[in-house]
Amino acid sequence: MLVNNNTQAMSTVQQIKRPDMDPANAAASALYSGALQTAQQNITVPVAQKELDKASDRIDEAFAKTRVQLQATAPNSDVPATSVAGSARSEFTDYMTKTPAERIRDQLLKERGLTLEQLNALPVEEQNAFAKAVSERLQQQQQQQVAAKTADPQAQTVKETLAAI
Structure with missing residues (x-):
């Protein structure tokens, strides 16, 4: 039998008392719901997801810069084209x-x-x-x-x- 003296963990375990459940299923259900709640509280965004978000932000930034440069080099734009873009064109x-x-x-x-x-x-x-x-x-x-x-x-x-x- 598992005994947990942690009061915070004990508060997260929901006591499910259903008359149609035998004691073993009721205990397993209570443990599962408590573990599920604890896991949900402790979930953090994985490092890989954070890195993907950073990469996505960098891609968006590069796209925005490219778009600004293309708009600046438009033939009917008031902003003069850069010498590199102008020479390439x-x-x-x-x-x-x-x-x-x-x-x-x-x-x-x-x-x-x-x-x-x-x-x-x-x-x-x-x-x-x-x-x-x-x-x-x-x-x-x-x-x-x-x-x-x-x-x-x-x-x-x-x-x-x-x-x-």
Whole structure:
């Protein structure tokens, strides 16, 4: 038999006296209700939950900062855009306005460690060879795109459907 002399614990145990319960069930029920009440009083938020709350707060804070920065860089905003965001936006806009041939030219220049000015300073034969390399790479790229479309028409249809979604 368990004996608990703690008066606080004894006060939390509810005495359940039901005539339909035998003494053993009544005692077990009383102990269970007392243990349940004690457990409910002593429940604290686990450390992991606190850490998750902190992480969630940090995510919300980062989202808010990002939103403020995006609003500050809006084209019709009165607040001037930061130089980093402005330069990234202008680089992206410049890249998207280029033709595929210009993109390939820039890629080849970067691979060879040249600038456009240096390319223009080269002899005409080397400039022609460079232009031929750009042309060949552009044709390869186009052939790959055509091959990808004709290789599996069903897969292409699925891709187009997913892209439309």
